[in-house]
Amino acid sequence: MTTDNGRFDLLLQGGHVIDPANEIDGPADVGIRDGKIAAVGQGLSSTNAARVADVSGLYVTPGLIDIHSHHFGYSAWIFPDEYAFPNGTTTVVDAGGAGYKNFHEFKTEIIDKAQVRVLALLNIVGGGMLGVVEQDASEMQAPPCADRIMEYPDLIVGVKAAHHKYGWESVDGAMEAGEISGKFVMVDFQPRKERTYRQLILEHMRPGDVHTHMYGQHIEQLDASKVVPDYMWEARDKGILFDVGHGGGSFWFRVAKPCMEQGWRPDTISTDAHKGSFFMPRATMPMTMSKLMNLGMPLNEAIFRSTVEPARVIDRPELGALSPGAEADVAVFELEKGDFGFIDSGLASMRGTQRLLAHMTIRTGEVVWDLNGITRPDWASQGEYIRLD
Ligand SMILES: [Zn+2]
Known part of the structure; x- marks a missing residue:
């Protein structure tokens, strides 16, 4: 893992990173700067992060x-x-x-x-x-x-x-x-x-x-x-x-x-x-x-x-891979546990106990999918907002 506590445009904090190319499978933060992966490691500082997303309980992958x-x-x-x-x-x-x-x-x-x-x-x-x-x-x-x-x-x-x-x-x-x-x-x-x-x-x-x-x-x-x-x-x-x-x-x-x-x-x-x-x-x-x-x-x-x-x-x-310097293409998933059904090409079903759900997708550092708005501020704290950066 690498650490870089510089400025981040976006910090994904508290998630479980699975980045097989870099042999990472465990708790880690991901810092993104200028559209690229800046750092992956535990305990990255949020002090200079323009935006922090709490991804605890979720998986962060390339x-x-x-x-x-x-x-x-x-x-x-x-x-x-x-x-x-x-x-x-x-x-x-x-x-x-x-x-x-x-x-x-x-x-x-x-x-x-x-x-x-x-x-x-x-x-x-x-x-x-x-x-x-x-x-x-x-x-x-x-x-x-x-x-x-x-x-x-x-x-x-x-x-x-x-x-x-x-x-x-x-x-x-x-x-x-x-x-x-x-x-x-x-x-x-x-x-x-x-x-x-x-x-x-x-x-x-x-x-x-x-x-x-x-x-x-x-x-x-x-x-x-x-x-x-x-x-x-x-x-x-x-x-x-x-x-x-x-x-x-x-x-x-x-x-x-x-x-x-x-x-x-x-x-x-x-x-x-x-x-x-x-x-x-x-x-x-x-x-x-x-x-x-x-x-x-x-x-x-x-x-x-x-x-x-x-x-x-x-x-x-x-x-x-989530290698520092690589374009910041990142996904964040929840692994749902429960009783689910899946359908195959013959339109038969199968029961299962786990299902991946995409919470976030980041393309070259830009958040392009945010299911629960976890990268966005609460509306009540934003005054007479029009469109937030
Ligand atoms: Zn085809």
């Missing part, structure tokens, strides 16, 4: 990173700030809504206008997720896809292959674009007799590539006896990564429970958030984490797989 959500192109996309900020999420990765032909439009219309950090996986399909074009193999051109990625290396963190119904053109084209541009590939895959999941993860993907929708009912991740087959472990040993990608069709309790019981856990937690998954089955980051926690994942592991691991996968490790 802002969550959702590496699979939809904010352009896909027909049910959501404007990113509306989805992210009430859910402790400060970085979203649009998973292939745009291809090389329409990335500029995505950047101008959405990325540049959003306050949440919006990164992108570029679809191997030139036109992105615009319906029928996704099945046109002539749209899957690796060189122009890679060229666009290299034009925006800080915004485009990888390649996406998705929704293609036939053959290997989409997957193999994405891998080629990944090779040229030096980026990873995320694959959304529909197995067929002539192209199996085993072939995908053992023969077509590379170490560092991600299969998303790991708990989908359409994936052969359990054999007839509900056992995770050896080839899945072999792929993991090879360095293939597995992502939740909850969405409207890819998180099923009847799949996730036996997988979790056998230790087949996700590398990264993500939502595949879009209009068809946002309300029912409530595929937000805190709710997806809560579902996994009620299936046996400890809280600090859920945080790790929603901050450190996604940051590592997209090769932006500075984003998943």
